[in-house]
Amino acid sequence: MAKAKRNNKYRMALQWTVFGLLVLMLIRPLFDRSYIADIEAYCPFGGIQAFGSYLASNTLACTMTTSQIGMGLALIAGIFLFSKLFCSHICPIGTFTEWLGRLGRKYKMNFVVTGIADRLLRVLKYGLLFVTVFYTVTDSELFCRIFDPYYAVFSGFGHDVVPLYAGLALLLVIPGSFFVRQLWCKYLCPLSAASNIFTYGIVFLGLIGLYAVLVLVFGLAISWVWLLAALSIAGMLLETTRLGSRLLPLVKVTRNADTCTSCRICDKACPMAIRISDQPRVDHIDCHLCGDCVAKCPEPDTLNYNRRNMKWLPATATILLIAIGITFAAVTDIPTISLKWGDEQQMAKAAVYQQSGLKNVKCYGSSMSFATHMESLPGVLGVETFVSGHSVKVYYDPEVLDDNAIREAIFTPVSRIFAAPETRTESVAVAEFLIDQFFDPLDSRMLTMRFGQTPGIYAMETRFGEPVHAVVYFDPRRIDAGRIKSLIEEKKTKWEVDGKQNEARTNFRVAGFTEKQAVPLAQYLSLVYEPIAMDFNSTATTPSDSADTLLLPFAAAAEPELADMPWYLLSHISNNPGVTKFEVVPGADGFSLRLCYLPKVTDRDEIMEQLNAPQLKVHMSDGTEQMVDNPFRF
Ligand code: SF4
Ligand code: SF4
Structure with missing residues (x-):
């Protein structure tokens, strides 16, 4: 009786190679936390669908x-x-x-x-x-x-x-x-x-x-x-x-x-x-x-x-076809989206601005957000995005705009508070850093995460410039500008989500920095925090001399994790018909809460009881009321 020959070694070699590569992709994040496995990187079915999507609607899927x-x-x-x-x-x-x-x-x-x-x-x-x-x-x-x-x-x-x-x-x-x-x-x-x-x-x-x-x-x-x-x-x-x-x-x-x-x-x-x-x-x-x-x-x-x-x-043809597919990918670049809203005449005269390194442009959805943002800029005529290289092409009318205006429009300024100033802080140190290789909101996210993990840094604000300007507020007793520069230039940002360690690489370069004059605490608070003040309960019909004022220390208003809570407290206090004004006031000792009230309608004890209530009765923007735990004590 005839005996079967050995297994198909060519096919098995390829199957095991693919299996091995997948296992490698899965275990690589264990020793390289910045690696994000792209499990669809070479999926031909995704490619066929994306190509169909491109032919039907001029966009690539996902x-x-x-x-x-x-x-x-x-x-x-x-x-x-x-x-x-x-x-x-x-x-x-x-x-x-x-x-x-x-x-x-x-x-x-x-x-x-x-x-x-x-x-x-x-x-x-x-x-x-x-x-x-x-x-x-x-x-x-x-x-x-x-x-x-x-x-x-x-x-x-x-x-x-x-x-x-x-x-x-x-x-x-x-x-x-x-x-x-x-x-x-x-x-x-x-x-x-x-x-x-x-x-x-x-x-x-x-x-x-x-x-x-x-x-x-x-x-x-x-x-x-x-x-x-x-x-x-x-x-x-x-x-x-x-x-x-x-x-x-x-x-x-x-x-x-x-x-x-x-x-x-x-x-x-x-x-x-x-x-x-x-x-x-x-x-x-x-x-x-x-x-x-x-x-x-x-x-x-x-x-x-x-x-x-x-x-x-068969195995040789498979390898050859993969090589052809990879070569095609290397020599062509099909835009993820290609949207032109300028007419034919405008497009014929359009100039093109190109930028890569926009890590926030990473899929169809983020490309559409980018296009919507650009469309709001007068003079921009169209946008193409290429998510593989996180790059964009912006078509614009050179008589209305120039490259610099587009760069500025692409940049998203960030203002972030990381910690409340410590008690007995009299002034806050300030330094301005010029950062290269810093483009988009994802870069801001990486830097703010790094700053948020560093004791002594209070807040950061970025504004457009080439390089980007970042103003950092900090406690000079705990950190100095030199250390902040090194922090910006660190190559990795690490963070934890649901107990899982994550890591991302950055390549920021500090082109220069200036230490500015320290700002008194009250000035820092008014510079960095959103003002919170509101008149209510018919102040227009109330003579000002008939109102009393209550001033209470309110240091907790500076805690970034309680950012929305003073607004909730304001809404809660507005339920008292005798309170006519709510204001969070910055001062040399930190924030205070100033309330104006009508002694004929309410009194200090009633207000204090209301301020220390375990729950706040809050009027939400959709017209509903909610009870929210009160984190403040006065
Ligand atoms: S294995 Fe070869 S010999 Fe046997 S039936 Fe198939 S083709 Fe014929
Ligand atoms: S080559 Fe075709 S016919 Fe031969 S074993 Fe494979 S699937 Fe079956």
Whole structure:
């Protein structure tokens, strides 16, 4: 009896390499806290959807870049030539479910669905493909993230994942693949559905061509949704009725009937349960050119690719296609959004301002926020963003604006308080730093986090300049300007969220700094804190000489973590019809609370009782009332 040859070492090497890279990506944050794993960096399905989104609405979905698009286009080219090599050699879900299936077969518990049930189940993945692409293009967010088992597991059920859908998908896929042969690939995977549509190349290109002619030549306003529906229905009908594709891919497994002994080892080796042993050529739509049948066939020169003995071909083609995809990504840059609101004449004369390093421009949503901000600036005519390099292009009318005005508009000034001045502080030291490599709100966030963790720094304000100006207020008894400079130039910011340590790298450079004259405490408080004062309860009709004043120390008003609470106290006190004014006053000893009241209506004891109430009755901006714990004691 013929003995099967060894496993397909080429494919296994690639599968284990991908597996190893994923494990490396997962464990790297343990020793490099600033590393953020991009688990979709080379996802071809994300790339195909992003490219579709780009063609339909001139925007890229979500965080997609040319890396994914390059892989998506390489995948399509690969399907035309060599079949679904991504599925057989790269896809982590494909590999994992195949290994589960092998385990099921070992225990004789893995079954092949056949007949009408098999045909009907194949419809599911086309439904999922339609819904996934539709919502991705309309929302510019990768819809498949809500249920994708791979994304759910590797992102640790990240914020885009809907736990119910992803949990159901995992429950279905993990035990399902153990019992049912290639359940995910055959029946559920939307990328498998898209790949099969590409495999029916003539129908695919025919529908695309027809749509292009109707829209571009005849000028018909046909939504891309109809094209998506036509492609999904055509793929579904072709797959469920024919289960094969004669023309594509160009490379297929071929069998030499003269040397074949009908041992059926190839049939048993096929992960997709295709019957190979009685066909001259494998045209089955499920064949993803894994090469397992070719590797296992014991008869020399019997199973080949296009009758040529090239066992290395699928793995080599996969590596070549990945290289082509990466090269495409390196030499092209497709904007995440490209919005032009200037007319043709204005655009013809437009100047372009380019800036990179805007880490806040990191996805479709943040790109749209940036565009909205820019649109509000008179003279700006359009915006393009490129999230892969965090860069932007701003088109503007040079007669209205110049580069400097755009740079200033891009910059977001920040004013942040980190700590209240300590008791008996008479004055606060001030230094102004000129910081290079400091562009956007994310940079401000990194620096404010670092300052917030450093005792002695009270507040920071930034304003536009080249370099950016940062004014820092601090306690000279605890820290000096030299130490603050070193702090700004530190390479890492570390912080903790829910017990998890995070880290980010920065590259700020202090081009120079000036120590200014210290400011008295009262002046510092009025410079940095928002004034809080309000008249109420008909002061206009109340003679001022009929009101008394109550002045109380209010140091807690300087605590940054209580920033909103004085406003809540104000709202609470306004419930007393005898109180006519509430004011937080900066002074040499810190903040005081000054209240004006009508002794005929209320008295000091009543006000003190109200100020020390355990809960504040607050009138919210939406017209409702809420009880809020009172953190103050007077
Ligand atoms: S091609 Fe023929 S000889 Fe080769 S494994 Fe299949 S049945 Fe056996
Ligand atoms: S027919 Fe051969 S190449 Fe195609 S999927 Fe089955 S084992 Fe792989």
